[in-house]
Amino acid sequence: LTPNFNPVGTQATVKTLSSQDLVEIGAQIVLANTYHLHLRPGEKVVKKFGGLGSFMSWSGPTMTDSGGFQVFSLGTAQKKVTTVGGKGQKLSKFSKSVFVYEPEDEAVVISMQKIKPAKIDEDGVTFYSHLDGSKQRLDPQSSIRMQEELGADLIVAFDDHESPLWGYEETKKSLERTNRWALSSLKSHKRTDQLMYGVIHGGIFEDLRKSSAHFTDQHFGANAIGGAYTSKEILYRVLDWTVPFLDEQKPRHLLGIGEVQDLFEAVEKGIDFFDCVSPTRRGRHGTFYVSPKSGGTTRNSFSLHIGNGQFAQDIKPLDPACGCLSCKTYTRAYIHHLFRAKELLAYRLASYHNVFFIVNLMREIRAAILEGRFPQLKKEWIGK
RNA sequence: GUGGAUGUAGUUCAACAGUAGAACGCCAGGUUGUGGACCUGGAGGUCGCGGGGGCAGCACCCGUCUUCCACC
Numbered sequence: 001l002t003p004n005f006n007p008v009g010t011q012a013t014v015k016t017l018s019s020q021d022l023v024e025i026g027a028q029i030v031l032a033n034t035y036h037l038h039l040r041p042g043e044k045v046v047k048k049f050g051g052l053g054s055f056m057s058w059s060g061p062t063m064t065d066s067g068g069f070q071v072f073s074l075g076t077a078q079k080k081v082t083t084v085g086g087k088g089q090k091l092s093k094f095s096k097s098v099f100v101y102e103p104e105d106e107a108v109v110i111s112m113q114k115i116k117p118a119k120i121d122e123d124g125v126t127f128y129s130h131l132d133g134s135k136q137r138l139d140p141q142s143s144i145r146m147q148e149e150l151g152a153d154l155i156v157a158f159d160d161h162e163s164p165l166w167g168y169e170e171t172k173k174s175l176e177r178t179n180r181w182a183l184s185s186l187k188s189h190k191r192t193d194q195l196m197y198g199v200i201h202g203g204i205f206e207d208l209r210k211s212s213a214h215f216t217d218q219h220f221g222a223n224a225i226g227g228a229y230t231s232k233e234i235l236y237r238v239l240d241w242t243v244p245f246l247d248e249q250k251p252r253h254l255l256g257i258g259e260v261q262d263l264f265e266a267v268e269k270g271i272d273f274f275d276c277v278s279p280t281r282r283g284r285h286g287t288f289y290v291s292p293k294s295g296g297t298t299r300n301s302f303s304l305h306i307g308n309g310q311f312a313q314d315i316k317p318l319d320p321a322c323g324c325l326s327c328k329t330y331t332r333a334y335i336h337h338l339f340r341a342k343e344l345l346a347y348r349l350a351s352y353h354n355v356f357f358i359v360n361l362m363r364e365i366r367a368a369i370l371e372g373r374f375p376q377l378k379k380e381w382i383g384k
Numbered sequence: 385g386u387g388g389a390u391g392u393a394g395u396u397c398a399a400c401a402g403u404a405g406a407a408c409g410c411c412a413g414g415u416u417g418u419g420g421a422c423c424u425g426g427a428g429g430u431c432g433c434g435g436g437g438g439c440a441g442c443a444c445c446c447g448u449c450u451u452c453c454a455c456c
Contacts, residue, residue: 008417008418010417010418011418015418015421016421031417033417033418036418036419063417065417066417067417068417069417069418070417070419072417073417073418073419074419129419130419131419156417159417161417199417224417226417228416229416235416253417254417255417256416256417256418257416257417258416259416262416274416275416275417276416276417277415277416277417277418278415278416278418280418281415281416281418281420281421281422282415283421284420284421284422285414285415285420285421285422285423286421287415301414301415305412305413308410308411308412309409309410309411339421340409342421344421346421347421
């Protein structure tokens with residue numbers, strides 16, 4: 001059923017949720033990551049237990065990402081880091097855990113040594129395991145082989161990932177690499193029971209995006225749109241450029257995107273599948289989704305912080321308009337307390353609610369589309 | 385009653401006599417194919433009260449009150 005949202009279970013688990021929870025929530029596909037599962041426990045182990053779905057006791061469809069995104073998050077993004085100075089300051093938007101500290105602070109030298117950026121060459125990427133620092137190699141051949149062993153129903157071609165800060169020439173070079181890797185990925189793919197997504201890149205450049213969309217649709221039975229976006233406007237523009245080139249009969253997946261507003265816009269532009277870490281990450285970090293009826297707006301990203309003092313004695317559920325198990329059973333005051341106390345149930349209840357919230361939103365969107373009232377629903381939520 | 389401590393941000397505590405900081409709490413923001421149960425920022429203090437010496441005090445001296453401990 002499309003459009004739909006796939007929760008992300010990087011390490012063969014949607015953090016804090018069991019596969020039974022996912023069934024209750026109504027999730028359809030779970031996405032895991034080749035990079036993480038390769039490092040631990042290793043694709044051999046997963047294969048031995050009958051593949052990803054069987055290993056995690058999930059009977060629904062599964063999907064694995066190729067590890068291409070990690071080429072970015074562990075490589076490209078790290079190189080873009082510039083020193084800003086000042087203790088404990090966050091550097092670039094795209095570097096996740098890199099900080100600058102005073103040179104004399106010894107504690108940091110250690111943490112700075114942790115950052116060994118991945119090196120990208122024409123054939124693949126060399127990187128260092130975040131678990132034990134060991135040198136690793138990932139390329140189209142090995143990524144596809146791993147994904148065949150992991151055995152997901154949907155897999156992704158190994159792609160290179162441009163930095164959104166790059167200019168035209170650098171982005172073009174990266175796209176050419178992605179295309180070359182795409183063909184290698186197809187060539188390496190032996191299993192016939194897995195559908196492979198090709199990934200569209202080209203950054204913020206219209207002609208690159210269009211040629212990439214055309215190329216991908218030509219070669220693959222499923223199309224995914226990749227990249228990192230510095231603003232929602234750019235994301236939406238990229239969709240306008242690329243989607244028209246994609247065969248309606250083939251699945252269209254927008255990688256990594258999943259905020260409420262983005263879902264509405266992207267569905268309208270023709271996207272079928274989404275995946276995003278947002279519901280679970282936000283849940284772990286104490287923010288929960290609320291619908292317009294409960295105060296959700298594009299301004300607050302349809303979310304509130306459960307840790308805020310205002311919820312200490314709030315008898316309402318996270319979202320009064322939500323019907324999830326968490327909302328049917330627990331008050332904001334209780335979850336607020338659990339969160340303050342750093343009790344594990346807090347993360348689980350918030351994650352459960354958030355994933356349900358997004359999956360349910362997609363359910364409502366599907367119904368609205370069938371009944372021809374998608375525009376009204378969209379207006380109700382994001383006001384346009 | 386005697387002796388000894390104590391009094392600094394909402395809380396617990398720092399601050400060689402040079403014009404007050406941290407942690408937690410509070411508030412806000414961030415997080416988009418998960419190296420994140422994470423990160424960033426902000427508000428908030430007549431340093432118990434009154435004197436004194438000193439260029440200068442939260443810090444020294446005197447008094448006073450608070451709270452606590454020990455002894456009688």
